[in-house]
Amino acid sequence: MSQPSTVRLERTTSQIAKITFANPPVNLVVPETLVRLHEIVTGFEKDPDLQVVVFTSEVPDFFLNHFDASQAAGIPAPEHEGGNPVWTDMVLSLSKAPYVSIASIRGRTRGGGNELALACDLRYASREKAFFSQPEVGIGLVPGGGGAERLPRLIGRDRALEAILGSADYDADLAERWGWVTRTLPDAELDAFVDATAARLASFDRQALATAKSQVNRATLPPEADLVASFAAFGNTLTQPGFLSRAAGIGAVAADKGLDVEYRLGEYIGLVNQTL
Secondary structure, three states, X not given: OOOOOOEEEEEOOOOEEEEEEOOOOOOOEOHHHHXXXXXXXXXXXXXXXXXXXXXXXXXXXXXXXXXXXXXHHHOOOOOOOOOOOHHHHHHHHHHHOOOEEEEEEOOEEEOHHHHHHXXXXXXXXXXXXXXXXXXXXXXOOOOOOOHHHHHHHHHOHHHHHHHHHHOOOEEXXXXXXXXXXXXXXXXXXXXXXXXXXXXXXXXXXXXXXXXXXXXXXXXXXXXXXXXXXXXXXXXXXXXXHHHHHHHHHXXXXXXXXXXXXXXXXXXXXXXXXXXX
């Protein structure tokens, strides 16, 4: 019997698609997540009706988490010789797509999960339950999915350096104040707001939406080559002593503390580094 996918696609109307992340208990990004997301997003390119795509999660307390580095060997190769890495190709396609992408964020959104959210056009977050982080540097890695390219464009160089170099968790209020998310809403209002926004956009002219998005893209998107270079840098750090020693330290703490490590990853990263 095959395992259920970590990503589920639902077509709520002919104009609106909903993508739900489902990899309990903490919604880690695994190789199957990369493959399935790429399959879905590239499949949308042939859809003449699609106008809005909403990303959400069914796992309590986690929107989409960091990549499971223990499964790094399973990262899929580019589909074609000389092609972009699968993750890079997916986020580039998402950013440039003619439809509008919305991240409906409830829970922790870290590493690759944060980079997926940053690739979306709009990010709406639960004021009480959303948290954000690019934790790679704290465990001896570097962001590889677009975080280092997109975050400075949203929140500025110095704040992006603090977030990326410091590897801490940021709550939704600060994320909104910095411009990391489009806006926050009370948790009880998030779903209704996102649904209403999606329905409103889906009622507009598709060509007008796509053309207006492309105009904004010309002024704001990072160069494609920069994202490709970042993924290569991320892959290189996966084999470096700095990561291997910190991964072992985090693993030992996780064996003792369990899921609390994922709930308070920023704190535990600091504690592990102090012991090295």
